[in-house]
Amino acid sequence: MGPVSAAETEVGGVDDPVIHTRALTKRYRGGQLAVDALDLSVPAGSVFGFLGPNGSGKTTTIRMLMGLIEPTSGAARLLGHPMPRAARTVLPQVGALIEGPALYGFLSGRDNLLRYDAADPTADPRTRRARVAAALQRVGLTAAAGKKARAYSLGMKQRLGLASALLQPRRLLVLDEPTNGLDPQGMREIRALIRELAADGTTVFLSSHLLDEIEQVCSHAAVMAQGRLVVQGPVAELAARARGRLVVTTPDTSEAARVLKEQGVADVVVTEEQVSGEPPEREPAELNAALVASGVRVRGFGVERASLEDAFVALTGEGFDVAG
Amino acid sequence: MSRADALPAEGSHAGRTPGPLWSLGLFRSELVITLRRWRTLALLGVLAVVPVLVGIAVKIETRGGSSVGHRGGDGPAFISQVTNNGLFLVFAALAATLPFFLPMAVGVIAGDSIAGEANAGTLRYLLVAPAGRTRLLLAKYTTTLVFCLLAALVVAVSALAVGALLFPLGDLTTISGTRISLADGLGRALLIALVVAASLVGVAALGLFVSTLTGSGIAAMATTVGLLITVQILDQIPQLDALGPYFFSHYWLSFADLMRDPVQWDDLQRNLGLQALYAAVFGSAAWARFAGKDITA
Numbered sequence: 001m002g003p004v005s006a007a008e009t010e011v012g013g014v015d016d017p018v019i020h021t022r023a024l025t026k027r028y029r030g031g032q033l034a035v036d037a038l039d040l041s042v043p044a045g046s047v048f049g050f051l052g053p054n055g056s057g058k059t060t061t062i063r064m065l066m067g068l069i070e071p072t073s074g075a076a077r078l079l080g081h082p083m084p085r086a087a088r089t090v091l092p093q094v095g096a097l098i099e100g101p102a103l104y105g106f107l108s109g110r111d112n113l114l115r116y117d118a119a120d121p122t123a124d125p126r127t128r129r130a131r132v133a134a135a136l137q138r139v140g141l142t143a144a145a146g147k148k149a150r151a152y153s154l155g156m157k158q159r160l161g162l163a164s165a166l167l168q169p170r171r172l173l174v175l176d177e178p179t180n181g182l183d184p185q186g187m188r189e190i191r192a193l194i195r196e197l198a199a200d201g202t203t204v205f206l207s208s209h210l211l212d213e214i215e216q217v218c219s220h221a222a223v224m225a226q227g228r229l230v231v232q233g234p235v236a237e238l239a240a241r242a243r244g245r246l247v248v249t250t251p252d253t254s255e256a257a258r259v260l261k262e263q264g265v266a267d268v269v270v271t272e273e274q275v276s277g278e279p280p281e282r283e284p285a286e287l288n289a290a291l292v293a294s295g296v297r298v299r300g301f302g303v304e305r306a307s308l309e310d311a312f313v314a315l316t317g318e319g320f321d322v323a324g
Numbered sequence: 325m326s327r328a329d330a331l332p333a334e335g336s337h338a339g340r341t342p343g344p345l346w347s348l349g350l351f352r353s354e355l356v357i358t359l360r361r362w363r364t365l366a367l368l369g370v371l372a373v374v375p376v377l378v379g380i381a382v383k384i385e386t387r388g389g390s391s392v393g394h395r396g397g398d399g400p401a402f403i404s405q406v407t408n409n410g411l412f413l414v415f416a417a418l419a420a421t422l423p424f425f426l427p428m429a430v431g432v433i434a435g436d437s438i439a440g441e442a443n444a445g446t447l448r449y450l451l452v453a454p455a456g457r458t459r460l461l462l463a464k465y466t467t468t469l470v471f472c473l474l475a476a477l478v479v480a481v482s483a484l485a486v487g488a489l490l491f492p493l494g495d496l497t498t499i500s501g502t503r504i505s506l507a508d509g510l511g512r513a514l515l516i517a518l519v520v521a522a523s524l525v526g527v528a529a530l531g532l533f534v535s536t537l538t539g540s541g542i543a544a545m546a547t548t549v550g551l552l553i554t555v556q557i558l559d560q561i562p563q564l565d566a567l568g569p570y571f572f573s574h575y576w577l578s579f580a581d582l583m584r585d586p587v588q589w590d591d592l593q594r595n596l597g598l599q600a601l602y603a604a605v606f607g608s609a610a611w612a613r614f615a616g617k618d619i620t621a
Contacts, residue, residue: 063448063618063619063620066448066451066452067451067452067454068448068451068452068618068619068620069618069619069620070616070618087454087456088454088456091452091453091454092453092454094452096449096452098448098449098452099445099448100445102444102445102446102448102449103444103446104357104444104446105444106360106361106362107357107360114353115353115357116449116450116453117453118349118350118352118353119349119350119353119449119450119453119454119455119460120453120454120455121346121347121349121350121454121455121456121459122346123346123349124346125346125349164449
């Protein structure tokens with residue numbers, strides 16, 4: 001393992017996006033447009049959440065990024081190199097978990113990793129056993145390493161898949177639903193691992209349907225719907241886009257609802273002791289003054305911060321499957 | 325999950341240069357994995373049992389001093405000689421397994437090669453490792469060829485052991501009527517096993533090609549074995565004589581010519597040439613198909 005030449009590290013520069021696509025499009029042979037003119041930009045060092053309902057083109061995008069599927073048109077660059085042309089130079093620096101783990105059931109967990117490591121021509125066979133042992137340790141599978149993979153639980157398989165992405169130091173990790181099948185404790189461990197990897201400078205591209213997961217670990221996010229990119233940016237900005245809801249706590253709910261409608265509040269919902277709605281583009285204090293002037297006894301008045309889920313629903317117009 | 329055990333320090337992330345021999349790691353891994361599959365061992369086991377059955381059958385039939393192969397049909401080539409010399413069981417067993425058992429075993433291994441990985445989903449992880457499509461295909465084909473050799477040797481060695489156990493060994497008479505020493509005979513047996521292995525090169529390439537067409541290992545295996553049977557039937561139809569020389573099985577039994585004195589090379593050469601042609605055509609087709617294929621499994 002010689003020293004890395006300056007030219008190689010400088011390719012693309014440190015601040016250039018780690019993943020960059022331009023009008024990336026995939027139309028399957030049946031004519032179905034899976035990904036439509038996608039312009040994605042994943043900044044170096046980010047933990048990038050990739051969101052979208054099922055069938056929105058997330059997996060097709062990931063497969064194009066990893067060189068498994070040829071784009072119909074457009075271009076994708078990974079670590080500054082064009083894909084799939086530069087697969088041989090780029091992919092050794094990329095760890096991936098794509099659509100769940102796939103294992104050789106008749107091999108032990110350790111032998112599965114040895115197999116995948118042998119497939120990488122840049123992996124040094126002299127350090128193979130040590131690297132496999134370290135990867136197993138990192139995902140907490142050391143004790144089960146000798147067991148046949150077919151006897152693994154879904155969670156253990158998921159961990160082994162993650163371990164195969166960690167066989168080498170990586171500049172980018174592409175993780176498709178990494179906490180799928182894990183119990184809450186396992187999820188926490190994997191999220192901690194992801195933060196740890198990100199702290200080491202690895203860019204993590206994380207697709208997930210768990211919005212709280214994205215909110216917990218991601219610095220950036222992109223939302224896809226029906227093959228198109230709806231929005232991308234820092235998570236804080238995305239959440240800020242969805243306007244918060246005005247919530248008034250009062251015993252005089254019907255009177256409060258009438259006043260709020262008069263003042264231009266849309267989508268007014270009355271529940272026991274509470275009236276909520278979408279605030280108009282005005283100073284909220286004016287609304288409060290109007291309520292008090294009409295004799296409404298206001299016990300609480302405020303705007304609730306929107307969650308990423310609200311942002312997501314607002315952006316895609318679809319509900320989202322949020323697992324507890 | 326401990327942070328203390330970080331991956332071994334490798335300096336930086338980027339720019340690992342592969343060692344010149346590291347590429348062979350995939351081939352070695354492929355070979356080991358193929359031989360660790362229960363299915364492979366079962367196939368080799370069946371191939372090892374065939375000479376035992378043939379040997380025992382001949383022994384029982386000739387117990388009264390009568391000779392085999394003169395009542396009813398002729399049976400496989402060389403079988404009438406087995407009682408005189410156990411070494412002939414090697415030739416008889418290879419002649420008995422070459423039309424079906426051997427190519428079927430090869431068809432299973434070759435058909436499963438890519439399709440089986442696609443079926444299990446492991447193909448996508450091999451490709452993002454990145455194994456490289458051409459490199460993976462070469463590793464798969466080379467492994468299948470090693471299996472061809474192994475399968476032919478298993479039949480030959482098992483037959484030699486059974487032959488030596490049940491029948492006398494000694495100088496033998498060639499098809500041309502001349503006598504050759506046992507050592508010479510053993511040499512020719514080895515050569516015949518190699519030629520039989522080489523006869524399977526075409527089926528292996530065909531199976532590999534079929535394997536790149538589908539995502540189901542079972543479908544690929546069944547298709548390959550089906551093609552094998554179809555071709556052998558077509559080769560028997562007199563009206564299709566003109567096509568005969570292009571069927572991969574047409575010259576298979578030419579290995580018997582190695583037991584002539586002097587050896588007649590014409591059909592042997594045609595056989596090897598035909599196998600090379602199949603390997604080139606279907607190997608290229610497999611590559612063309614696999615290199616540009618969308619991996620959605």
